[in-house]
Each structure stands twice: as C-alpha cells, then as structure tokens.
Amino acid sequence: MSRLALSDFALVTCLGAGRAETIAALRAGRSGLAPCHFDTLPLDAYAGEIPGLEALPLSGEWAKFDCRNHRLAALALAQDGFMDTVAAARARYGAARIGVFVGTSTSGILQTEAAYRHRCPDGALPPSFDYARTHNTYALGHLVRDYLGLKGPAFAVSTACAATSKAFANAARMMAAGLCDAAIVGGADTLCATTLFGFHALGVIAEGPCRPFDIARNGISIGEAAGFVLLERPGVQHDASTVLLLGTGESSDAYHMSSPHPDGAGARRAMARALAAADLTPADIDYINLHGTATLAGDAAEDQAISSLFGNTVPCNSSKGFTGHTLGASGVVGAAFCALAIQHGFLPGSPHTKQIDPSFGSNYVADGRPARIDRAISNAFGFGGVNCSLVLGRAS
C-alpha cells in the first residue's frame, strides 16, 4: 500500500492526557491501573480509569451528545493542538475531502445502562435519553465529524477489540480509492457495566492488575481510552520525525466467537499480510506492541503467532499492564505507543509482568529501555475472531 503519514495524533489513557504525560509514564514504567471503583464487580478487579470525566460534561451545541464516551473523545481531541492540525488540513483539502473512520465497541452504552435504571413509571426510558447521539454505534463518528467541522465520508467500525486498528485500514482504502484525501482515524471506549460484567461472566477479569505474558497471568484489566490520528499522504508538512503507516493486515480466525485459534494462525496471517503490504520482512521489525490482554489462551496463541513468524529475535510486549485493555480503543492506543516509541527512541516495558511464561518462545521485554526503533507492529484482535496488524515506521 501507499505510505501514509500520521500527521498528528492525540490520546488520553489512564496514563494521562496527551503525548507528554503518556511518554513520561511509559519511560517511568508507571502503570495507570488501580483497584476498580467504577462499579461493583464481585472480585478484586483493577481498571484503567480516567479520573475527572464526571466534571467534563459536553455543553452548548454538543450537550445532546453528552456521555462518558464522548467526554473522553472530546478530551482526546483537545490534546496537543490536534484540533489546530485538523483545521489546517481542512483548509488545505476542504471539509468534504476529509473522512472520519472511528472505532468503538460499546459507544455510549453507559448512558443507556443509566436510562434502564431510571425508567419512567410506564416503563419508558427517560425523555432525556438520546439514542442516536449516545447509544448508537455511529454516535462517536457523528460527534467527531461535526466537532471537527468535517463533511467527508464517515462511519464507525465496530469489530470488537480490533475496531480502531481496522479503522486505519478502512481509511487507507478510502484514500487509495480517491474517496477522500485525508482521514481522521481512531476512536474511544469507556468503562461501563456491560463490559465489566460481560468479561466477568466469561471468567476473564483478573484479580489484581493484569499481568500480560506472565506465568501467573489470570485475565484482563479493563481500561478506557480515546485516541485520534490525522492520516495524510506524505507531504511538505512532514519531516524526519513523522511516523508513517506502512502497512495494514486483516484476517479472520473462523474458529470461535470469544477464543482465539490456539495456534495463533489468524494473528500470524494478519501480521504477515501487514508486512507484505509494507513490502517488509520480519527481520525489518524492531518492536511489536502485542495485543497481549493477559488471558491464558489469548497470550499463548499470540506467542505462537509471534514465535512462528519472528522466532525469538524481535522485542515485543503488551501495554495492557500500563493502560488495561481499552477494548475497541486498544488499536489506536497501540499505534500511538508505537509512534511514541519510534519518535522517542524508547521501548516501553510491561508493568506487572514479573515472570514471563517459560513455555513462551517470543522475545518478551518486561523492562523498558532506550532503543532505536525504526519500524514497529501493533496488534489488535477481537471477538468474532477478527485480527488486525499495523506496521508503522520512521519517515526517514
């Protein structure tokens, strides 16, 4: 595929708001996970909660969109001058030539959970409930497109935990097909009872903080995050520090709705396709940001996929010990962490991972360290057996 520039990116995770707070936490190895007080799970779960969203309601013309997911999205869009970069792109291309392709798994469902608890005497949802602008899966795309003043093609991608990774592939295709000249890619997922109790029902919420690739790993910690990227063709506005999207690769497991194929075949195929799209070989990759959610089966399958494609040479790890599993947002978080690793020459570690599973064959790095990283892969996999890998690299 044609290379595309990540002209700018903005994100918020439990590590902090914006790039400076994020890279500082990554360098310090400081996890953002803490005991989960968001809801009342019947176990000692940890979560990657973002503090202060309660005090940031959307107001004015955006008030009808107000929900936790959109508060977090608006907070992310406000970071690091991202809105200014988008405004400049809008002036350059025209609003109708910039697409919006965002991912989310649960959109504003927290709002609907509250509406179900506060039903009218006749059983109806409260009149204030705004289905289209909060609950609907496209609500996030609607908000971001209007908030940024864009009028190009748009939709929400909702492929569970691979949603925001796959949005990069959607955007690359739309641009290559001439349907837009630039794109906003990314998305948001926020804490809600649906996912906390849903993953608990599956028996995959960890007691304590999640420990990716650890011999004693026992499940995920759920986090919340929003991240957005402006994708453009490389141009004069970019320089050597710009990170490029070099390739995307997608596949389906055709195996099980909520468990990965045990030998990681689908994950391997997604990575191989991303490498082929980037015209690279495994030896060209300096770092892999794994999906690595810290489930027994998921980590084992991904280790198989990595070992079979890369052997034990390429340093890899998961960032879920920093942020928790941010579900649909995990793809854009992984891409942003790869971009930061490339730009800052720092390979982040894997907090809470103490003893790497000795049966694993990949080169899992538990401690962060300075490292020159020219090209990195970010993995995201999801329910339904969807797999997506992105290859990112230094512009020069």
Add this chain to the structure above:
Amino acid sequence: MTRFYIEGVGLCGPGLEGWKASVPVLTGRVDYAPTPTAVPACALLPANERRRAPKTVKLALAVSTEACAGTGRDPAELPTIFTSSGGDGETINDILNTLASSQRELSPTKFHNSVHNAPAGYWSIATGAREASTSLCAHDDSFAAGLLEATAQMATMGQAVALITYDVPYPAPLYAARPVGAVFGVALVLSPAPSAASFARLELALRPGVGTPSSARPALEVLRQTTPAARSLPLLAALAGGTATDVTLDYLSDMVLNLNITPRPPAGWPELLT
C-alpha cells in the same frame, strides 16, 4: 466514479422472501403484501446454534447464503462487510435489563453475541472464511456506508466482496427511542471485474451536498423510510427491473451516493469479451 458488478443478491424482509421470489414485487408486477418477515433456518449453523442464535445472526446468514449461491464463488474466499444500523437490539435489551436488576449476572454467550460484529463472526466460523471482515455502522445510512466501503475494497484490493446489511427492531423500551420498522436483511456479492455470474454493472459516485434520495415503489416506501437496511430498496428495484437507471442514496445528510445501474447486455459484457 468507481465501477463494479453484481453477481448475487440475498433478500429477506416483510413479504420479501428471497431475491427471486421478490423480483415481481420489486418491479410492481405483483402487489406488495407485507407479512411478518420469515427468517429461513440456516443450514450453515449447527443444529443447536440454529435455534439459539440471535435473530440478527440468522437473518444475516440467510441473506449472505442466498447471495453467494449461484455466483460460483466459495463463501470462504470472500472478504465480508457487515453493516447494521443498531446491531442486536434484543440481546442488548436483555443485557441492559439484567444490569438494571439486582441480579447482575450476565450470560457469557449473550455478552459475546452483543458485539456489533457477531454475525460476521458466526459467518466466518460457519463458512470457514479466513479473509478480512469488517462490521460498520452509520446509523440510518449504514447500507450506503457499507456500499462505499465495498467500493473502496474492490478498487484497492481487486477482489470480489460480500456486503451484508441487516436490521432487527429493538424491543421496548428502546423501541420507543428508536422505532426501526421491520426485520430486513439484504446481501450483495460484488466484484470489480465482470464474470459469467455478473447480471448488472454499477457506477458509484460519492457527491457532497444535500440530495433527494430515490424512493421505493409507493407500497414499499414506508418500509424504506422506517427501516435503515431497506434504504437499499431503490437499488434492489432497479436490479429487479433489468433496465438502465440511476439511483440516489442518502449518506450522512450532507452527501449522496449516485448509482448508475446497467443490466447485462444480451450479448454479455463487452469488457468480458475483449
């Protein structure tokens, strides 16, 4: 402007029981008699799944199976694009009712069935499809969004794709907030180059600006206006009619998709012969 071809259609809606059976209704040769949508049992699913699978899954698999039949293509080889205006409202409603109760224990199966890409996952497992699959939503314009993504995929990957769009109405209380009209599913097998199975050619253009969407036949217009997936009806009517025509689909209130539809010439596709 992007050009592609239609090889197969699957259709399931109120009084629309399969593509072939619906052609006389879509062309107006037979009066439309809406009856509640009858979703056929899906032979692809194992017997126990056939009963307990969500309606969205059964609907999506029924239309995608019908669309693939007769194209000569192995469903396992087709990348898929699934779109829905709201996903599985019945499962979501069950989950929300449970979470609002004092016994907040969810069913693990319902939880994994609640994801927007559940039908895509079931289809992939049932057919052994290991190709890329995406699941999209653009509220009322989800069919148009899927068609646009299909266009982009064919233009850039050069491969045939299956586009599946479905809607199932929400139960109360969500129904009052979002009154989707009917159970409706449509699937199209599309290819970037003509084949022996291609029966129509489409040229798609994305145009900025507010436009007037094509309406369906008067008897079907209520269905088109109340059910997002049924916004495909003007395109389906044009395909059923077998004459060259233009169709306009709404997209995000400030754009439209213009579709120019050409039926296969009696002598076959000239671009296939050369």
